[in-house]
Amino acid sequence: MFEQQDQAYRRAVIDRSTLRVTVEAAVVQGWERYIGEDGGFVGMTGFGASGAVPDLYRHFGITPDRVAEEARATL
Secondary structure: OOHHOOOHHHHHHOOOOOOOOEEEOOOOOOOOOHHHOOOEEEEEEOOOOOHHHHHHHHHHHHHHHHHHHHHHHOO
């Protein structure tokens, strides 16, 4: 639905002058168009792990501390 909005709306929602960090419990594929080359990503870097969700999030670094670290790195 977001992609169907006009460009002015999309720019208003995702202002390129703001800090952008994507948090995704999967791979970065597709998010690049929203975060841009200066944005950050916190998410999976590979596949094949199984286990309880909290354990997997820690394994892949999908944690509040990692999100804060990525935000600081993009400043």
